Amino acid sequence: MAKLKWGMIGGGEGSQIGPAHRLGAQADGLFEFVAGALDHRPDAGRAYAQRLGVAADRAYGDWQEMLAGEKDRDDRIDLVTVATPNATHFEITKAFLEAGFNVLCEKPMTMTVEEGEEIVRVAGKSGKVMAVNYAYSAYPMVRQARAMVRAGEIGKVRLVVSNFSHGHHADAGDADNPRVRWRYDPVMAGVSGQFADCGIHAMHMASFICDDEVASLSADFASTIASRTLEDDAMVNFRMSGGTVGRLWTSSVAIGRQHGFEIQIFGETGGLKWHAEQPNQLIYTPLGGRTQIMEKGEGGLHEDAQRLSRVAIAHPEGFPLAVANIYCDLADAIRGETRDGLPGAAAGVRSMAAVHTAVASAKDGGAWVDARPPMFR
Amino acid sequence: MAKLKWGMIGGGEGSQIGPAHRLGAQADGLFEFVAGALDHRPDAGRAYAQRLGVAADRAYGDWQEMLAGEKDRDDRIDLVTVATPNATHFEITKAFLEAGFNVLCEKPMTMTVEEGEEIVRVAGKSGKVMAVNYAYSAYPMVRQARAMVRAGEIGKVRLVVSNFSHGHHADAGDADNPRVRWRYDPVMAGVSGQFADCGIHAMHMASFICDDEVASLSADFASTIASRTLEDDAMVNFRMSGGTVGRLWTSSVAIGRQHGFEIQIFGETGGLKWHAEQPNQLIYTPLGGRTQIMEKGEGGLHEDAQRLSRVAIAHPEGFPLAVANIYCDLADAIRGETRDGLPGAAAGVRSMAAVHTAVASAKDGGAWVDARPPMFR
Amino acid sequence: MAKLKWGMIGGGEGSQIGPAHRLGAQADGLFEFVAGALDHRPDAGRAYAQRLGVAADRAYGDWQEMLAGEKDRDDRIDLVTVATPNATHFEITKAFLEAGFNVLCEKPMTMTVEEGEEIVRVAGKSGKVMAVNYAYSAYPMVRQARAMVRAGEIGKVRLVVSNFSHGHHADAGDADNPRVRWRYDPVMAGVSGQFADCGIHAMHMASFICDDEVASLSADFASTIASRTLEDDAMVNFRMSGGTVGRLWTSSVAIGRQHGFEIQIFGETGGLKWHAEQPNQLIYTPLGGRTQIMEKGEGGLHEDAQRLSRVAIAHPEGFPLAVANIYCDLADAIRGETRDGLPGAAAGVRSMAAVHTAVASAKDGGAWVDARPPMFR
Amino acid sequence: MAKLKWGMIGGGEGSQIGPAHRLGAQADGLFEFVAGALDHRPDAGRAYAQRLGVAADRAYGDWQEMLAGEKDRDDRIDLVTVATPNATHFEITKAFLEAGFNVLCEKPMTMTVEEGEEIVRVAGKSGKVMAVNYAYSAYPMVRQARAMVRAGEIGKVRLVVSNFSHGHHADAGDADNPRVRWRYDPVMAGVSGQFADCGIHAMHMASFICDDEVASLSADFASTIASRTLEDDAMVNFRMSGGTVGRLWTSSVAIGRQHGFEIQIFGETGGLKWHAEQPNQLIYTPLGGRTQIMEKGEGGLHEDAQRLSRVAIAHPEGFPLAVANIYCDLADAIRGETRDGLPGAAAGVRSMAAVHTAVASAKDGGAWVDARPPMFR
Structure with missing residues (x-):
């Protein structure tokens, strides 16, 4: 099967996200990296793309140039990945969708709910694949949980209890550290800090596994380091459309938690538990029975879990290959196979609605608010 | 040192709590079991006490008889443990305090805040030791955390994030199981189900380790099994007097969690984590450093942690010996030594205030309320 | 039921083992501590016993005095615990058995195989209960494994793979630390260091759970700290009478292992795993199935596991209560109930034979040797 | 930087090892897959290679054809991976080395010690990079341990205590399962079963981290399932040249262990522990201090650990990326950078010597034997 053609916007030299996407796209030999506008400095971007093997005429200076260059080629890219600063996601994603490209956008898909709804509409009209990189949802054992x-x-x-708490921003002395400071500054980060950064991964995961949507929520935000305007710790209680009760804690001052992304799902006849630091196991307890350890690669898993694992049981697969799983699903989807595990534009706008309504609730003393985007009410 | 004389009310044949207290009182040879009114059926109680070695004249039919019998003896009991049904704690505890006895009362100390405040006053006036059996607080590594x-x-x-969640009441088919049903029935359990049963352990622990008090709270209660009137799952956000942010999740439908009592404390320069299923370890992470495993029995622990462990490092000590630690502190306190780790009447009434205000907040859509007993405002 | 009368030899002030036995005997209210010869200094022993509540006439200066004092009393002790230095176990145990007392002896029961065989014979003739304090075997989940x-x-x-490895003697600078040094000095410790100290716990556990005996073995001993004559690390391969293959590693230089006593048992249709630092769980994997976590206190456990646990599921019980379980079985056995889980004289002599034959094998380049005491060949 | 050209022998359709190597070579964009002889059925191999994007003229029918086709091309492959059945490794590896190709060979490098020594000599003479795929050694935290x-x-x-024990061959009913049976049949597997299959990974790891070589060993082999000729469980005691004591247990009947590859290293002033199922952590305990959890991606790690991790702390990386790390080192080595972490021909022949001498020792009742290849004595 010929490789699909892939291009990337953003992810320039020194970024973490660029290598992650290139690995994700290329690890399974599904995509060929043929075009890129990798840097906000046109020359640097062109040079870097070429060093990575992109032909000179497809090493672009910015996304507009790339859109113009690609859209009329016969061998135009099958997929573009948008990994630019958050505030630019909307504009770029919209433009490429309207030009008939399949798009994978980094989270957050947009900065506002209105923009998010616009992407839903544009994506629907385009008939193209539109995905948001909630990569955790592509771990095999997360797919197993959902199934x-x-x-x-x-x-x-x-x-459902979904937490994403770490301690990497716990040093008050980091007040001037530019890698940290912007996240708690509304000018740069928008309306929310930790909840928008990590919390929405936990909220998406809850929706994803429960196969349901957040209907209403009540939030408590705290800035535990005084110099911060935006929250570095948040608790969000929610209810899903089907009645499921939700609890979500997210923090960036939880010293000792490295990557405390953990989800527990409790049903009438069983419970599940999954932890992002040990992603190859899913802990399952049937009502009245013993806790069991399910392993990636064991016999009898659901199709989505089997399909997205590469090596034998007990050989761990990690985060970069979860990103690669998103690309596996994208390759299939581009070729016309239904891959409903791919987080799409609806997931993107729902996350935005959760952020904005949580901010409003927290400001209003924890009042319960409708968390759905207007278009889905 | 002569043993102290000890009596017990409640904890009759077949109860779990009776053996736990007898073990706690006798394990270290500090107390001699000399009096009891163990059963609501007078004859059964008298007979059982005698089978346990209590002399016939101190094997009482009920607590009133025991109070009358003990109060004028020269060799009267040094301590009475109250382990009767919850609704009777107030009356018995008050009566024994007023008669000049030291009292250890099972939790909850009372059913209402008013009763709780009355116990605080009576205990203060009596000058006697008044303790509530928040036994988890007496684990050595919990004392270490506090220190x-x-x-x-x-x-x-x-x-501070303090959870106490289990799955032992997750079977909807237990609707008629008398061991479960009463807990969610306001006629029998009072205003709260799971929060009053387990949540207040988690809240007491947060106060105990942080050495601070809950000032205000906002609650979300859910009855995830439709037949229940009272909550079987609750989330309580709170603020302590010193500004600490609190998160408390408690559940009885968390299938797979056996005893999910876990607390995390995050400060400016370090984090701590303790889990009741592995009580002999305390996980400590200094800001910017690596997570370390502290062990009961290691060198250099604080005095309270050293004093309350019996066997060498890595030999686990469990819950019954945490109860025994309460009795160790009681023996010392009765003999006049200050043991400020003993949870007292103030802790008891604060728990009651938390229960009643959490119920009120949950009914009022999560509104933030003052969680302090009126006497401490 | 009246308490049984109990006395102790050794376990004087400041020892760890004294409090452990007193707690074990008294925790469940089964034994009353009425006699003791607690110290090799007669006056100190008498005084300490009285401080612990023993009557003056039963606070003895040495074991001979205690034997003489107790043997003709009508209310003589029902059980004597021997917790003196290792080299004295044989003489004391033998004398008390011959005088018709039930005996619990600390491990090792004797220093030689010949002495061990003598105890087997004397115990058999006496018709009394003779037990050795392999207390780990009395954890409920160990009993469950055996069942x-x-x-x-x-x-x-x-x-069966049974390891007992810790790092508490890893400091070469401890060469002159008297608490450590004697263990590696043949004058004081006998023929073996770490294997005799900890390894035989692991070997007893293997025999206990497998319900089989070690028939032959091959050993590799190492003194990883040059100043030591006796081994501080040992590997013993063995075969049981029924053909089971055994692997046993024990070390005292395994820095980081606090109490690495762990056993794994692999059968034709399932595997079990138990760890002394988390004694309330037993890990079970059926052939072709998932690993399950069994919990002390769960429904459906075998009788021995149920009987020896005191508090509800997920409330941990630790080492001191495992010792108490030995006393529970002793109380039952003294009253005539069969308690075949009690490690007896045969277990004691088999351990001695294992020590001596392992030493011989290690000296002979790992040659396989018959590990059975002559009397059991 | 232009991609290096890569070819593969073996790893045809349906194999596990083929995708693992293709992912390893391509994940980081370092190698381009341009040539292959993927299947023992020439037509199937040619067709599959082309489906994977190899040009028709470089999709070869067998390795001889590939050698002939590649050796005189200007754009000949920079590296060939040999992933054919074990018995063919020697011949193919030797031929490609002699023709001046860099080679990565799957383990075992050869079937005999003599062949292994021959590869050492040929590789030395060739001046080419010769590596063996001991991929576990390329996990970042294993490199950290070594450093x-x-x-x-x-x-x-x-x-050093190094175990590799799983339970995937524990079903006696698998006697006729072809995926299992051949491993215990000397006609197909050679002189050793489980030790040659998994044990040598554990032995290589011990040498790799300790930076020392196995000098002598004593082995105990067992066929716990009667129908097997070769061992399914083995214990090997060893001594390294520098005096380090070694313990190695390997099993394929350890029901419940999924991938029990775990190594512990104990030095004079600290201990380390690493487990292949949680490869992103390294557990470190300094003498007299607390156990610490080291994390891939934390600050201050040694260069080899930093260089070989791709994503931020607490984002796990798994086995396929450990293989990719081998390819990272290969790319560097081919370009002339010293990468002494790459397991080479000497490691390959030492493993063979360990297998053959362990077999001899086990047959000789555990006698200690010199475990070094003759060329290194």
């Missing part, structure tokens, strides 16, 4: 819930293996879900 | 916080070893505490 | 093996729940046992 | 040992951070190594 178990869908198959009724833990009964109706009563409760 | 570290007090000594400033993790800096000012920014955030 | 599962006996019931065929993991099929015929193919392989 | 710590080299830097003296745990002092002189006294003891």
Whole structure:
């Protein structure tokens, strides 16, 4: 099968996200990296792309140039990845969709709910694949959890508890550290700090596994380091459309937690637990029975879990290959196969709605608010 | 040193709590079990007490008889443990305090805040030792955590996350199981189910380790099993007097969690984590450093942690010996030594205030309320 | 039920083992501490016993005095615990058995195989209860493991891997530390260091759970700290009478292992794993199935596991209560109930034979030797 | 930087090892897959290679054809990976080395010690990069462990304990399962079963981290399933040239262990522990200090650990990226950078010597034997 052609916007030299996407796209030999506008400095971007093997005429100076250059080629890219600063995602994603490209956008998909709804509409009209990189959802055992819930293996879900708490911004002395400071500054980060940065991964995961949507929420935000305007710790209680109760804690001052992204799902007849630091296991307890350790690669897993693992049981696969799984699903989707595990524009706008309504609730003393984007009410 | 004389009310044949207290009182040879009114059926109680070695004349039919029998003896009991049904704690505890006895009362100390405040006053006037059996607080590594916080070893505490979630009431088919049903029935359990049963352990622990008090809270309660009136899952956000942010999740439908009582304390310069299923370890991470595993029995622990462990490092000590530690502190306190780790009447009434205000907040859509007993405002 | 009368030899002030036995004997209210010869200094022993509540006439100066004092009393002790220095166990145990007392002896029961065989004979003739304090075997989940093996729940046992490795003697600078030095000095410790100290716990556990005996072995001993004559690290391969293959590693220089006593049992149809630092869980994997976490206190455990746990599931019980379980079985055995989980004189002599034959094998380049005491060949 | 050209022999459709190598070579964009002889059925191999994007003229029918086709091309491959059945490794590897190609060979490098010595000589003469795919050694935290040992951070190594035990061949009913049976049949597997299959990974790891070589060993082999000729469980005691004591247990009947590859290294001043199922952590305990959890991606790691990790701390990387790390080192080595972490021909022949001498020792009742290849004595 010929490789698909792939281009990237952003992810220039020295970024973490660039290598992650290049690995994700190329690891399984599904995509060929043929075009890029990698840097906000045109020359640097062109040079870097060429060093990475992109032909000179497809090493672009900015995204507009890339759009113009690619859109009329016969061998134009099959997929573009948007990994630019958050505030530019909307404009770029929209433009490429309208030009008929398939798009993978980094999270957050947009900065506002209105923009998010616009992307939903544009993507729908385009008929193209539109995905958001909620890569954690592509771990095999997360897919297994979702499949178990869908198959009724833990009964109706009563409760989901989803946390994403780390301690990497706990040093008050980092007040002037530019890698940290911007996240808590509304001018640069928008309306929310830690909840928008990490919390929405946890919220997306809850929706993803429960196969349901957040309907309403109540939030408590705290800036535990005084110099911060935006929250560095948040608790969000929510209810899903189907009645599931949700609890979500996210923090960046939890010293000792390296990557405390953990989700627990409790149904009428069973419970599940998954932790991003040990992603190859899924802990399952049937009602009245013993806790069992499910392993990536064991016999009898659901199709999505089997399909997205590469090596034998107990050989761990990690985060870069979860990103690669997104690209596996993208390759299939581009070729016309249904891959409903791919987080799309609806997931993107729902996240934005959660951020904005959580901010509003926290300001209003934890009042319960409708968390759905207007278009889905 | 002569043993202290000890009596017990409640904890009759077949109860779990009776053996736990007898073990706690006798394990270290500090107390001699000499009096009891163990059962609501007078004859059964008298007979059982005698089978346990209590002399016939001190094997009482009920607590009133025991109070009358003990109060004028020269060799009267040094301590009475109250382990009767919850609704009777107030009356019995008050009566024995007024008669000049030292009292250890099971939790909850009372059913209402008013009763709790009355116990505070009576205990204060009596000059006697009044303790509530928050036994988890007597684990050596919990005492170590408290001592570290007090000594400033993790800096000012920014955030405490305290969970107590299990799945032992997750079977909807238990609707008629008498051991479960009463807990969610307001006629029998009072205003709160799971929060009053387990959540207040988590809240007491947060206060205990942080050495601070809950000032205000906002609650979200859910009855995830439809037949229940009272909550089986609750989330409580709170603020302590010193500004610490608190998060508390408690559940009885968390299938797979056996005893999910876990607390994390995050300060300016370090984080701590403790789990009731592995109580002999305390996980400590200094800001910017590596996570370390502290062990009961290691060199250099604070006095309270050293004093309350019996066997060498890595030989686990469990819950019954945490109860025994309460009795160790009681023996010392009765003999006049200051043991400020003993949870007293103030802790008891604060728990009651938390229960009642959390119920009120949950009914009022999560509104923030003052969580302090009126007497402490 | 009246308490049984109990006395102790050794375990004087400042020892660790004294409090452990007093707690074990008294925790469940089964034994009353009425006699003791607690110290090799007669006056100190008498005074300490009285401080612990022993009557003056039963606070003895040495074991001979205690034997003389107790043997003709009508209310003589029902059980004597021997917790003196190792080299004295044989003489004291033998004398008390011959005088018709029930005896619990600390490990090692004797210093030589010949002495061990003598105890087997004397105990058999006496008709009294003779037990050795292999307390780890009394943890509920160890009893559960043994019961599962006996019931065929993991099929015929193919392989047992039993390790007891810690790092508490890893400091070469401890060469002159008297608490450490004697263990590696043949004048004081006998023929073996770490294997005799900890390894035989692991070997007893293997025999206990597999319900089989070590038939032959091959050993590799090492003194990894040059100043030591006796081994501080040992590997013993063995075969049981029923053909089970055994692997046993023990070390005192394993820096970072606090109490690395862990056993794995692999049968035709399942595997088990137990760790002394988390004694309330037993890990079970059926052939072709998922690993399951069994919990002390869960429904459906075998009788020995249920009987020896005191508090509800997920409330940990630790080492002191494992010792107490030995006393529970002793109390039952003294009253005539069969408690075949009690390690007896045969277990004691088999351990001695293992020590002596392992030493011989190690000296002979790992040659395989018959590990059975002559009387059991 | 232009991609290096890469070809593969073996790893045809349906194999596990083919995708693992293709991912390893391509994930970081370092190699381009341009030639292959992927299947023992020439037509199937040619067709599959073309489906994977190899040009028709470089999709070869067998390795001889590939050698002939590649050796005179100007754009000949920079590296060939040999992933054919074990018995063919020697012949193919030797031929490509002699023709001046860089080679990565799957383990075992050869079937005999003599062949292994021949590869050492041929590789030396060729001046080409010759590597063996001991991929576990390329995990960042394994490299960190090795660097710590080299830097003296745990002092002189006294003891190394390296286990690789799983339960995937524990079903006696698999006697006729072709995927399992051949491993225990000397006609197909050679002189050793489980030790040659998994044990040598554990032995290589011990040598790799300790930066020392196995000098002598004593082995105990067992076939716990009666129908097997070769061992399915083995214990090997060894001594390294520098005096380090070694313990190595390997099993394929350890039901419940999924991938029990775990190594512990104990030095004079510290201990290390690493587990292949949680490869992103390294557990470190300094003498007299607390156990610490080191994380891939934390600050201050040694160069080899930093260089070979791709994503931020606490984002796990798994086995396929350990293979990719081998390819990273290969790319560097081919370009002339010293990468002494690459396992080479000497490691390959030492493994063979360990297998053959362990077999001899086990047959001779555990006699200690010189484990070095003759050329290194």
